[in-house]
Amino acid sequence: MLIFATSDKGGTGRSVTSSNILYRSALQGSDVCYLDFDFGSPTAGAIFNIAAVAHGTTRGGLHEYLDGALAEPQRIEVWAESDRASLRERPPGAGRLVLLPGDAGGGEFPATREHVERCADLFLRLEEEFDLSLVDLSAGRSWATQMVLAATAMPKLRSVRCRWLVFHRWTRQHVLAASGLVYGPRGILDIGTRAGHDYDELLNSLRFVRTAVVDPDSPELEGLKPAQVAWLRECNQDLLELASVSRVGRTMLIGSVPLDPVLQWREQLISDNDVHARKIANLETVEAFSLLAKLIVDDSAWEML
């Protein structure tokens, strides 16, 4: 299955959330890979703690492959090559976790027919090997998004299952922008139908993920003054209404990830060690990632009402 991760704006935590979801999925036993399609600023290497490709690779990444300069893009086995000790041991029963980094100093490029062809070939090859391939697209409308929409519309990818996750923060501007990215002009549905996708099918394979969500009922807010909590509740209510009007509401939601101090300070994978032994990350965050990892492959979560 191919999962495309996109977001309305930068700074939503798309890369860090999707990496963590994929990491949880690998721990649950699936063979997974992560494709850094954020060609302007490849950072997946940093999230997986692989210093050599922290800001893209110099040994032939996805950009060079799509340009036709390489027969195959570089692959990094995270369990073997991560610099972080807690990631370097593959837990028993865990699946493969592979990173396909972008190129250092790459940039966005208009996709030609050849790019789309190579992109489709790459997806098919990964589909042979991995249960889940997560493609991290850049924020907003991008050439990469157009390219993958064109590639997945090709007849040879018709039997490959594709799903889209749109990440957004739980604020007014982000809700509006996420709605625009999906439903607006030159949005995913617009570009997708022009590339040959069926509108309803594409919409059915798309869900929103809320990131850095503050729950007004959370015990962590006990330190706030009553007026502040009341205001938060009011905002939350407004947002719920706005989301529902903008078609970003509950029926289109697949999960939310709570605000976590660790992720606020550093983009990284949250290991069980961070939660249970070091106690720096919240258990709720990891539970949200694990749940999302299950839901993205669970067909009943994708049925339309």
Added chain:
Amino acid sequence: MLTLGEVHTGLLQNSTALSLDHTTQLLDLLVGQRVRRSERPIAYAVSPDQLTGVDCRLPTASGRVTRGVGTVVSHAAVTGGHVVQGSTYTRLDRAASNRRLIWSHYLSRPGRVETIGKVDFSDVAQGFLSPAPQPQTLNLGAVSARLMDVVQSSPRLDRRPPFRTKRTRLRWAIRPAPDATAEPRGTFRVESDTLRTLELTAPHDDVSALVELCEDLALHDWLLTTLLSLMEFSLTGPGTRAQKIDRLRPAIDCLLHLWMPAARLDESVLPVWRDLEHRPGFTRQWQTSVTRIRDQVTLSTIALLEAPAR
């Protein structure tokens, strides 16, 4: 003289074993050319040979620049309706002249690449077999992978494979043996998760027999690699015995009956297989694994039989 090749092996992207007739249609890649097939002792079909023209640097261990011009031969094969292979090879010879000739010259020598300028064949063989990628040099693996992609993306396949697994690559090189009466000998190495190399010295120049040997070896190496990884995943993962057996199901359904080393090989190349069977002992490891799977299934059956008695 030096013969180089690379075989890629993977699981055919179909939910069930493809019948030999369907396989034949699947591999019918060139109009007017027949797909070769055989049913005994195992269903096997191979596509017609395709030529790819090349004019590029040759990989070298020393970094010396050597140019080669000519054609490489490739074909795709499907065994047992489950395993697909893409195989590409070419023979390197010194060119008579020191410049590139007209293309018809190379087309009249299919499967030959002529080297222009100074060349040290053992240097090229080493460079070709080295696991470190050498960009912008002759890449036979890319041709094999491409051909496999063509087969795998065929609309005749339903793309719902029973399990997911990696492709493996066998890169091989054949040097002529100094003694014309000697038996062919090979050194097989497991370089990484997916890359294996085979260095052969062979006295005769029956390339097709040697190519078949390499393809057969690649097939069995893939079967063993895949079975071992399925077993590791099934038996070390969490879950009850029933769940573990369930995870082994694809191995029982698709792999166990495909083991048939050296089934179609020419007598002349059998010594290489014999050596490999002696050490590391492919069949020995396969048999042990199969027995282990059967034992697990038996234990699970016993557990089921005992359950109502409790």
